[in-house]
Amino acid sequence: MKKIKIFFQASFATAKKDIISILRYKTWFISVLVWPILMPYTFVFLAKGLAGPTNEGIDNFARLSGTTDYSSFIILGNLTWMFLNMIMWDGGLKLNSSRRIGILDTLWTAPSPRLAYVFGSAISSIVINFSPIVISTAFFSMVKIISFKANIFDLLIYTLSILPFIIGFLFIFSSLTLRSKEANLVVHAVRVILSILCGLQLPIGVLPLFLQKISLSIPITLYMNCIRDSIIKGQGISYHINSLIYILTIGFITFIASIVVFKLTEKKVKNKGLISGY
Amino acid sequence: MKAIEINNLVKRFVSKNEKIVALDDISFSIDEGKIFSLLGPNGAGKTTTIKILATLLLPDSGQAKICGYDVVKNDLLVRKTLGTVLPGERTLFWKLTVKENLAYFSDLYGLNPKYSRKRIEYLLNKFEINDRKDTYVEKLSTGLRQRVVLCRALLSDPRVIILDEPTLGLDPEASRNLRNIIKEIKDEGKTILLTTHYMYEADELSDMVAIINKGKIVSIDTPVNLKKNLDIERNITITSRNFTSNFIENIRQEFFTEVKKEINEDGILKISFYLKKKDDALSKIIKIASEHDIIVDNIALSEPTLEDVFINKTGKKFAEIEVSAK
Numbered sequence: 001m002k003k004i005k006i007f008f009q010a011s012f013a014t015a016k017k018d019i020i021s022i023l024r025y026k027t028w029f030i031s032v033l034v035w036p037i038l039m040p041y042t043f044v045f046l047a048k049g050l051a052g053p054t055n056e057g058i059d060n061f062a063r064l065s066g067t068t069d070y071s072s073f074i075i076l077g078n079l080t081w082m083f084l085n086m087i088m089w090d091g092g093l094k095l096n097s098s099r100r101i102g103i104l105d106t107l108w109t110a111p112s113p114r115l116a117y118v119f120g121s122a123i124s125s126i127v128i129n130f131s132p133i134v135i136s137t138a139f140f141s142m143v144k145i146i147s148f149k150a151n152i153f154d155l156l157i158y159t160l161s162i163l164p165f166i167i168g169f170l171f172i173f174s175s176l177t178l179r180s181k182e183a184n185l186v187v188h189a190v191r192v193i194l195s196i197l198c199g200l201q202l203p204i205g206v207l208p209l210f211l212q213k214i215s216l217s218i219p220i221t222l223y224m225n226c227i228r229d230s231i232i233k234g235q236g237i238s239y240h241i242n243s244l245i246y247i248l249t250i251g252f253i254t255f256i257a258s259i260v261v262f263k264l265t266e267k268k269v270k271n272k273g274l275i276s277g278y
Numbered sequence: 279m280k281a282i283e284i285n286n287l288v289k290r291f292v293s294k295n296e297k298i299v300a301l302d303d304i305s306f307s308i309d310e311g312k313i314f315s316l317l318g319p320n321g322a323g324k325t326t327t328i329k330i331l332a333t334l335l336l337p338d339s340g341q342a343k344i345c346g347y348d349v350v351k352n353d354l355l356v357r358k359t360l361g362t363v364l365p366g367e368r369t370l371f372w373k374l375t376v377k378e379n380l381a382y383f384s385d386l387y388g389l390n391p392k393y394s395r396k397r398i399e400y401l402l403n404k405f406e407i408n409d410r411k412d413t414y415v416e417k418l419s420t421g422l423r424q425r426v427v428l429c430r431a432l433l434s435d436p437r438v439i440i441l442d443e444p445t446l447g448l449d450p451e452a453s454r455n456l457r458n459i460i461k462e463i464k465d466e467g468k469t470i471l472l473t474t475h476y477m478y479e480a481d482e483l484s485d486m487v488a489i490i491n492k493g494k495i496v497s498i499d500t501p502v503n504l505k506k507n508l509d510i511e512r513n514i515t516i517t518s519r520n521f522t523s524n525f526i527e528n529i530r531q532e533f534f535t536e537v538k539k540e541i542n543e544d545g546i547l548k549i550s551f552y553l554k555k556k557d558d559a560l561s562k563i564i565k566i567a568s569e570h571d572i573i574v575d576n577i578a579l580s581e582p583t584l585e586d587v588f589i590n591k592t593g594k595k596f597a598e599i600e601v602s603a604k
Contacts, residue, residue: 002388005388006388009385009388010385010386010388012385013381013382013385013386014382016382017371017374017378017382020373020374020378021371021373021374024373024414025373101366101368102364102366102367102368102369103366103368103369103370103371105329105332105334105364106362106364106369107386108333108334109332109333109334109357109360109362109364110357110383110386110387111354111357111358111386111387111388112385112386112387112388116386267336270333270334270335270336271335271336272291273291273326273329273334273335275334275335
């Protein structure tokens with residue numbers, strides 16, 4: 001019980017520290033307020049271009065994606081992907097930069113579980129990156145580019161259900177960072193693969209059949225479908241109950257496995273002396 | 279109970295297919311309430327020892343205990359018992375204030391918020407940085423920053439404190455202030471394991487000193503004993519206004535040594551030579567001087583320093599170590 005208490009105390013303290021630190025950089029409002037409004041326009045204009053002068057591309061798009069609302073489809077895919085992306089990598093990248101500047105070993109001399117620093121970073125990523133998503137979605141709904149038909153409670157349930165998978169993914173990535181001391185290559189490679197496979201910027205119908213099968217086995221694809229169907233078509237949780245169970249099951253397995261991986265990595269790192277920045 | 283106990287500790291690393299023995303069966307112990315310095319050239323095994331004690335590294339074999347807790351089996355209890363200051367500029371979060379940093383680390387130690395607030399207040403006052411509590415760490419001088427680092431190490435009121443190069447990069451005044459703080463910490467009954475590149479610092483602070491070289495403890499004793507038992511030549515300088523060549527020849531024959539002559543700024547002659555053994559050298563010199571009617575203004579016999587001990591045991595000067603480290 002005491003271990004759990006100190007884990008959460010350290011995690012929330014890390015999240016608070018990260019949030020305070022980010023807010024002290026004067027440019028934070030650009031990423032939180034300006035960027036979420038400007039950036040999605042690139043996708044809207046791109047989509048308009050691809051639709052053709054008489055929107056002749058829309059029928060084809062609807063056949064592949066299940067909706068004619070290409071703007072909502074693409075904007076939601078990108079916003080959600082940005083949100084998940086930050087949670088997936090941020091904690092691992094922070095771990096690596098802590099090691100590089102030489103503070104990681106100091107943190108590891110404290111008696112809190114070492115996973116708490118990564119979990120804390122995940123909490124701060126969720127808090128910091130949730131607001132741009134809300135701002136962006138609200139703005140594009142207001143200007144009628146996104147047709148928002150969702151129940152907010154449903155969106156929260158979907159988002160909470162994907163978190164164990166995403167945080168598990170983060171723990172595994174953090175373990176890899178600790179082992180290899182190099183993170184960027186993994187980030188670039190996995191990010192591209194997932195963005196193609198999970199249909200974040202494209203309908204998965206355009207993928208070869210065997211890739212579509214792989215795509216539908218990844219919880220992020222199912223989460224994306226839930227979010228899009230909920231916002232664009234107004235479908236409730238009952239339409240996606242199987243997806244939700246699948247996301248939670250895979251998420252739970254990934255989360256438990258990632259804790260085991262992190263613990264084993266921690267031991268390996270301590271054995272090889274890989275923790276130090278000095 | 280010993281505050282720190284190390285028995286037959288071994289650690290090897292493999293680098294580019296080459297096996298490096300970082301610690302080669304070292305053993306030592308530290309009594310509670312003492313300051314113990316670990317001195318050695320770069321790569322001697324100091325940092326490896328400290329990392330094992332701080333639970334950042336696992337030993338290959340042997341045992342290390344802090345206040346009876348095994349660093350491998352009871353690592354969580356060890357970290358609760360220990361306050362650690364590791365080297366480096368960035369061991370605090372620069373975008374947080376002094377108080378925010380200390381509050382953050384209190385949470386990492388699982389301290390009760392009420393206790394933590396009181397403890398932070400107490401430490402800030404004790405180390406005279408209460409007026410800077412709301413300053414960002416990036417705006418503090420290196421000396422003040424190091425005081426905050428010490429505050430952080432003391433947050434949980436640990437029984438044992440590891441200080442790895444605590445005065446590195448500090449100006450002389452800040453170093454002296456920090457040394458005084460270290461003495462105050464010792465007066466509170468804490469046990470301190472110190473590593474330093476500054477010999478005078480180890481000499482001034484330590485109850486015991488261990489010299490480590492190539493992963494082995496080559497010498498361990500009190501600073502006084504280490505210097506006393508050192509068998510090296512000591513330099514002796516005699517100043518007089520009426521040296522005679524017979525006197526100097528007599529000295530040369532008596533001590534089997536070369537005698538160096540020099541005229542100092544006031545035009546007074548000074549001779550110096552090395553003695554193998556101190557023994558009754560002074561009384562012999564005085565006797566020879568009186569036989570030759572020499573009026574001796576001054577006799578100075580250099581005592582060995584801890585640096586002499588270090589050079590003797592490791593075969594390296596600290597200056598050489600600094601250069602090779604760069």
